[in-house]
Amino acid sequence: MDSSILSEKINHTLSTLRYGENPAELYEPIRYIMALGGKRIRPLLVLLAAEMYDKDVEKALLPAAAVEVFHNFTLMHDDIMDKAPLRRGQQTVHEKWNANTAILGGDVMLVRAYQLLLGVESDKLQKVLQLFSQTAAEVCEGQQLDMNFEQREQVSREEYIQMITLKTAVLLGFSLELGAILQGAPEADAEHLKAFGDNIGIAFQLRDDLLDVYGDQSKFGKQVGGDILSDKKTFLMLTALEQANEQQLHIIHNWRNQQDDCIAADKVQAITGIYDQLSIRQQTEQQIDLYFQKAMQHFDAVQLPEARKRTIRGLALQLMERDS
Amino acid sequence: MDSSILSEKINHTLSTLRYGENPAELYEPIRYIMALGGKRIRPLLVLLAAEMYDKDVEKALLPAAAVEVFHNFTLMHDDIMDKAPLRRGQQTVHEKWNANTAILGGDVMLVRAYQLLLGVESDKLQKVLQLFSQTAAEVCEGQQLDMNFEQREQVSREEYIQMITLKTAVLLGFSLELGAILQGAPEADAEHLKAFGDNIGIAFQLRDDLLDVYGDQSKFGKQVGGDILSDKKTFLMLTALEQANEQQLHIIHNWRNQQDDCIAADKVQAITGIYDQLSIRQQTEQQIDLYFQKAMQHFDAVQLPEARKRTIRGLALQLMERDS
Missing domain, CATH: 1.10.600.10 (Farnesyl Diphosphate Synthase)
Known part of the structure; x- marks a missing residue:
């Protein structure tokens, strides 16, 4: 399948997600950050890997969405920590609302990411969640290292590679692995x-x-x-x-x-x-x-x-x- | 079993948990908040409910610990939002370190809570995680309502009951439900x-x-x-x-x-x-x-x-x- 068709499937799936309604102060910022767009590269990797093993990628759609929701959770929290005013040219959540809203909104997004993975076939569920959890913790470790390095005078290139591996790379790796596992690779x-x-x-x-x-x-x-x-x-x-x-x-x-x-x-x-x-x-x-x-x-x-x-x-x- | 024996089991289980080592800036605050103590009432409820159905509560120990780790994640994030200086008479994590550390530490604790639930028997895993996730989101909703109410002039008693239900009560209910489910109630x-x-x-x-x-x-x-x-x-x-x-x-x-x-x-x-x-x-x-x-x-x-x-x-x- 053309990857633009897969991207359409992703955008459609994301548009159908319901995060919650009440209180609106909690859920509106989640809809806001998810609507800011982006290349949706991670869910695309899930589907591309899935497609290699089975043309029918339907069962990978919600797990792919889970990865994108997780990614946006990290953006919402990272933006607070980095005091970033803008995200994709728009106000960040903690700027448009406040830091508390961004903390709590991110927390719920992490929960929703897990929930989107709960539809995974039961014989694969434990493994998928274990790999996802490990990746999630690693991404947090990467963000902590990134903050540490800002405060440090000396950082070696090896340490830097380690940091970007955790903060950025492992989620790309997980996305591909997830797509493959879901299709029984x-x-x-x-x-x-x-x-x-x-x-x-x-x-x-x-x-x-x-x-x-x-x-x-x-x-x-x-x-x-x-x-x-x-x-x-x-x-x-x-x-x-x-x-x-x-x-x-x-x-x-x-x-x-x-x-x-x-x-x-x-x-x-x-x-x-x-x-x-x-x-x-x-x-x-x-x-x-x-x-x-x-x-x-x-x-x-x-x-x-x-x-x-x-x-x-x-x-x-x-x-x-x-x-x- | 005497509930003090169950409490000992909980404390022992919590003392064996390993959250991670590197970077130390991320994991030290987690060990700190978990060591502040508390009544451990939620894991005790898990074990008490479990014990009603089977005297052997071994398989409920890690899930019970998961609930306590989750509870402490909410404390770590709530304390940032509430600007609380003290928790159990000791400095809060965002005071002793900083808000970023408390945000990221809490995030990892939520992930670790999920991981502690992954050992649940596979025929019960999906249900347990679905109930846990729903409870987790509700606790976040309760915290948001609590913050909303602080800003509002008028709050009805019904709204207040709804808030404390979400913020506090549902996790107690989930704890008991979890213990029962684990033992096949x-x-x-x-x-x-x-x-x-x-x-x-x-x-x-x-x-x-x-x-x-x-x-x-x-x-x-x-x-x-x-x-x-x-x-x-x-x-x-x-x-x-x-x-x-x-x-x-x-x-x-x-x-x-x-x-x-x-x-x-x-x-x-x-x-x-x-x-x-x-x-x-x-x-x-x-x-x-x-x-x-x-x-x-x-x-x-x-x-x-x-x-x-x-x-x-x-x-x-x-x-x-x-x-x-």
């Missing part, structure tokens, strides 16, 4: 798809770090250099900090905490200049390639005819080639 | 135990409201009149507001928002005086009795020999008679 296949998703997720996040600096402004959704301006400890910055000489370190430290709009272009140019001197772009591309190769090795190990694997393989290649 | 019994727990929970909360004003200071754990001082909309206050004449209303409104320590005794005396004029104590006792009777009707309908029901019946009577 062999355990080895499900595990390879999980590892494929985890590694693609890491590559994807590193690519995001790279595009922030070297992306094409006309195609990249966000402001180029945004991570540099906000002193974010991205893979590029951590690599630079590890490899910079004293003079370069001095420049980096001098620009830190300077977030005035009027010096923005100078700051981005100065830091990018150091990245260029240290070949940070090439080093990051190498890392992306490494995780991408790892991902594809796991994908290749999935025991299915190539024709069944074409859609996901195409999507993976496309994600890696995007420059926006 | 007939569905009708499980439902009667649920209704018994819900109604006992309402009676218990109303008794708490009453003791705040008319309790024996030497036996009551909190400061007598605490609810009056903080202008809490308790059942007593809502009844008074409905029945007060113009002069009495005037006095109540005049004392509102006066929370200075030096006028505390005068305020408590003035409001209690109005309560006395309106027979609020007697009216509240009537309501408590009404919910207690309802509870006992459901308990009486449980199809077990009286000998099996003796412990829970005794506990219910004891809870209702406590004046502290």
